[in-house]
Amino acid sequence: MLAIAFFFCIVAGKLFYVQIIDGRSLQAKALDQWTRDVPLVATRGGIYDRNGLLLAGTDTAYTLYVRPVEVQDAPHLARVIADALYLEYDSVLSKVARTGVSEVTVAKKLPKEQVLALMQAAPKGVYFSRDISRYYPYGNFMSQLLGFTDADTKGQTGLELYYDDYLRGLNGYQLTEADIRGNSLSDAIRYVPAVEGMDIVLTADKSIQFFAESAVDSAYRKYGAKSASCLVLDDTGGIVAMAEAPSFDLNNVPRDDLDALFAMCKMSAVSNVYEMGSTFKIITMAAAVNEGVADLDDTFYCAGSKEVDGQRIKCWKTKGHGSQTFAEAVQNSCNCAFMELALRVGTAKMYEYFRLFGLTQKTGVDLSGEASGLLLPEDAVKPVDLARIGFGQAIAVTPLELARAVTACVNGGLLYTPRVLERVQADGKLVYQSVPQAKQVLKPSTSALVRQLLLGVVNNGSGRLAGVAGYEIGGKTGTAQKYKNGAIDRGKYLSSFIGFLSAGSRQYVALLYVDEPQGLYYGSQVAAPYVGEIFANVAAYLDVPQANVEELPTFVMPDCLGKTYGEVQALCRKHGIYLEAGGEGSRVVYQFPVAGSECTSKCVLFVDMG
Amino acid sequence: MWKEGSILKSKSAAISNAPLPQYLAVRRRFGIPLFVAVIALSLFGLVMLYSASYYTAEYKYDDAFYYVKKQAVAFAIAVAVMIGLSRVPLKWVRKCQIPLLVVSFVLMGLVFIPALGVESYGARRWLHMGFFSMQPSEIAKFAFVLSVACYADRYGLDTFRKILPPLGIGAAFCVLLLLEPNMSVTMIMLGLVLLTLYAGGAKGKYFALLAVPIVVAVPVLVAIEPYRLQRLLAFVDPWASPKGEGYQLIQSYYALGSGGWFGVGFLHSRQKYMFLPFAESDFIFSVIGEEWGLVGAVAVMALILFVVYSGYRIASASSNRFAALLAYGITSVIALQSLLNVAVVTGCVPPTGVPLPFVSFGGSSLVCFASGVGVLLSIDRINAAAHIIH
Known part of the structure; x- marks a missing residue:
């Protein structure tokens, strides 16, 4: 008896340990198996253009499926489903009556109302699941900038990735007590609603993006180029359009060839650096003017080449431009004149301007994968290098860095941080408003003079094809030979044009560049006409008043x-x-x-x- | 007839032979409290059976009272048998010794006949008898203690040679149980062999000899059925295989842990929603711990302990050696099986399937235990009569 009582006491002791000392942690573990939590998926926020047009949205659809083993009267059920969903009776019956499978999908992408109406009849063995999918109303449009999501609507590239935290929202859950098979024992004991994703509104304009898309697309096709890209900024650094060709349909992302997809996803304007060639001359020009080492009265002589430190550097026009005013030198895009300008400014000052213009570092744009300019180390720059830098060689920058600096050159001298997010809103309420950040980098008078010079390029010089009669358009062409392993890669060019359009008090800067065009390759011919086309469309779209146009003689x-x-x-x-x-x-x-x-x-x- | 070395003898002899003053010699009767305790335990078991089983019953049989109904019928039979046996003269019980042994062996043999024996969870423990099923081992336990009581009373157990026949019967039962296999009842049977032979006067040194085959048997048994080793390991660390061998114990821990001091309240167990296996039978004590807490679980253990205490008091109060040994044996069956069940449920010993006497679902079990108690009540009645005669 005593022995039995002794053992009972041991058991009681163990009972005390399990029930009291370990009780709390055991109960916590048990709670996990007693409840089943059903996720309540947050709807991903939309992406809108600056005018509130939807660029990326979330679609909720329902999939209806049947567990044939639970179906009691297959013909009747097939009739009910076929009537409710407007499906063919025979095909529904064949699915409902199928044997040897646990589940059969009857219909996909059903609207909520149809499913609700059907479930009201509560037929046994019928289930539905909610599917959330991302859709892009314009398909192959702004694909690099917008980016796409994975199957779980988690951002993978572009803005979908960069602003995933805003867009995604927070999934909620519904906690239900359940038995071991997952059958609910009661109504939800805890309901944590999902926090819907926020909407983001971009600085981009759907219409202008469309103009840019069609321009790069035709340039890409017409010149059989490796790629064609276009970046449009407004005068406060907002990205209005960013287009790349070749591109892909966001609604049908080609995931078969991941390397190709990765290449197509790249925003070359942000991630690539190029030796831009003559379009870079705007920077040299602005520095020279701002430093007071060049003005409209200056004349430059071009003999077809210039000797710097005993090295002969050719102008693109080997016959030479002869004697030219500053304005003519800009219109002619004369390399000799820009070598002279750079040498006048000097290495230290030029590099100061590069820093001022933000070419030595990332712009801070709200996009991932940004690169920054590649410059020779300042103390390694010899006069020969400086001369080349003057006309856009031996310096590589991202198109975004260039476009941003050029914007400062024509907007009165303010350098803005580029941005693509205008504001964030949740449920229509403003959550975040982005504020343009700027610093003065040029005197307003410098900016005015650079504007005037660039207008001259379009009116009288190599940029003529970018001109649109009756509008104030200025710009600069660029034709850069590509280098490979330090030597000229023969026949390979980067043809570009950067221009601005005055639209009332606002200005738009567009940079269009065609990588490795076949046949023609001058920026003035390959890129400028497309910028002209874009500006013509933008001007019409924005209702920019057109000056009187005289009929030109033909x-x-x-x-x-x-x-x-x-x-x-x-x-x-x-x-x-x-x-x-x-x-x-x-x-x-x-x-x-x-x-x-x-x-x-x-x-x-x-x-x-x- | 009395032999030296019997613990029962010294106690009983001291009480029955010495002329004691009348007021000291008054023996308390334990029959009534024992009866009340057993009825209370069984009724509480019936109520807890409902709580533990209604969800599973509803799911499996579309009848929340499926288990309760069966158990209620068994309870009625059990009470009738208990009262009936308490009125039966002990010599009739004694005459049942041989038939009961024969029936036990036959039934335990029948288990192995495919048409009659039911295989479940890899073991053949159940016998289908038309309208009801039973575990023959339930009867075997009582048959064994009865035979030992008869034998010890007639021949004594003071030499090693004399303990061999009852040892042989026990060993035969153990072999049959191991063949089923049924480790839990084998353990109980071994415990009964030890307790009854010792109580019957066998010397301690004999048990040292008995220990040898047991020590040899353990590795052999593990080698035959490797699941036993897994169970042993699962008992040491159930969390190593929460979905496998450790599952039962973890689920029992969850139930007990959720109970805390005072439990989650009657009918409010969550573990009975099919998480806890055998919640209605082998693990009903887990549900008791969950719904009534440590306080309730300890109260149930106390009640069982009181039944055991009463049984042993009846044994020691008996002046008849056969009656004393029989009461002692029956009480030991109750004590060992109860102890094994609560020890399994609380994770004190490796998991093994054994019902809690009077409380767990199982008609044959309830009726057998009630029969045992009926014999105890009968012995108590004899004790009282003997006292009056004195």
């Missing part, structure tokens, strides 16, 4: 083949058109526009001397 382009450079130059002077010549020979072997085309004085004639 003439028929004569045949220039076999002519000398002097003869062609005389022809151009006669018709007031801009001439752009390449090649080293003495006779014209190629011309564009071809003989017989109808041209105006806004035309640019390209010839190849062979």
